[in-house]
Amino acid sequence: YVIIDDFWPAEYAQAMRDAILALHKVDGLAPNRVSLATSAGPLVLTKPHVFEADMHDKTAQALCPLFADFLDNADAFQTALAQRLPALKLVPAGRQSRTVKLQFNEGGGAFPWHYDNPSRPNARRLTILTYLNPDWAPGDGGELELLPFLGEPTRIEPRMNRVLLFLADELLHKVIPAVQRRMVFTLWLDGEATNTDDVVHLKVKHLNPDAIPLLTGSPLQRSVSRAVYSDLYEESLRACFGADSADLRKALALHRAHVKALLQNQALADFVAELKSRRPF
Ligand SMILES: O=C(O)CCC(=O)C(=O)O
Ligand SMILES: [Fe+2]
Structure with missing residues (x-):
């Protein structure tokens, strides 16, 4: 930036x-x-x-x-x-x-x-x-x-x-x-070339630590962001929608369903755990 x-x-x-x-x-x-x-x-x-x-x-x-x-x-x-x-x-x-x-x-x-x-x-x-x-x-x-x-x-x-x-x-x-x-x-x-296949679809070859530099410098990171930062997403949804509102419940449910679907794939779940361990905070 x-x-x-x-x-x-x-x-x-x-x-x-x-x-x-x-x-x-x-x-x-x-x-x-x-x-x-x-x-x-x-x-x-x-x-x-x-x-x-x-x-x-x-x-x-x-x-x-x-x-x-x-x-x-x-x-x-x-x-x-x-x-x-x-x-x-x-x-x-x-x-x-x-x-x-x-x-x-x-x-x-x-x-x-x-x-x-x-x-x-x-x-x-x-x-x-x-x-x-x-x-x-x-x-x-x-x-x-x-x-x-x-x-x-x-x-x-x-x-x-x-x-x-x-x-x-x-x-x-x-x-x-x-x-x-x-x-x-x-x-x-x-952009002329945003959301091409190579930045929209995370592939099996990306699910290892060697691919981390690629993720940090690419829109590919979006595929796993909600899972890697799930706690932060939830906290920010509360700050935005209020501690107890209908929209908060809907937003949280959608976020959790998204993360759950991702983690159902074992290789992806293992990779997300690895990425989480590399968060500096
Ligand atoms: O208000 C801001 O500083 C940024 C707002 C924002 O993130 C957005 O409109 O997407
Ligand atoms: Fe924004």
Whole structure:
């Protein structure tokens, strides 16, 4: 990941913050809803105290010209990034290859551990967050925590005009509950080669310690992440959905079913035990 402070011209960052606040005032942000596929059909969960707008949405465009313009006119920025980061194989241009999301949280709003690109059909390769909180102070919460696979976690403070870039399909992260209101603008750029067969399907040849360096540097890690970090996933689901809510029970049940299915394969279960033993904490 990369952190760049004072990324945007100061007046533009302030205008971005004002635009999100204005959208919040006219109820232009909707509760965060995530739809998860289950054997019984889609399951929709709502993250409490997290409000969002996706700028591909026509209503959001009408209410928020600054970010509608950003979405329309980000080709030059996207092309420049694609050229400077060729290894990422970013789609070089095109409104449909990027997502602009505005987010506002307060009163405990949090995100559990996740990858921004969990698997197909998602095509995101790069996450670019812009934090827009001039008054942020320790104790306000809302830090982003990054967890490189089998590495040490890092906490990032959501300070004004701080931009954070990381790989959408390779970096596990969560948001600590926000005590004070907190605003973020997220830009996701799609890749030309995300979720190819070789990073989606874990194979028998990967189930040994020699393959660990491959997992730590590849989206393949997603196949085993929930099992390796099961305790952390559960703790973060509680922080997000509240200690005792219907959505927490559903999210926990889904998480546990996923882990159980993985561990039914003995070779995989042994490998997960090995990976767990290599966690530094
Ligand atoms: O709010 C943040 O800092 C990050 C939010 C996030 O992880 C997401 O929208 O996927
Ligand atoms: Fe995320």
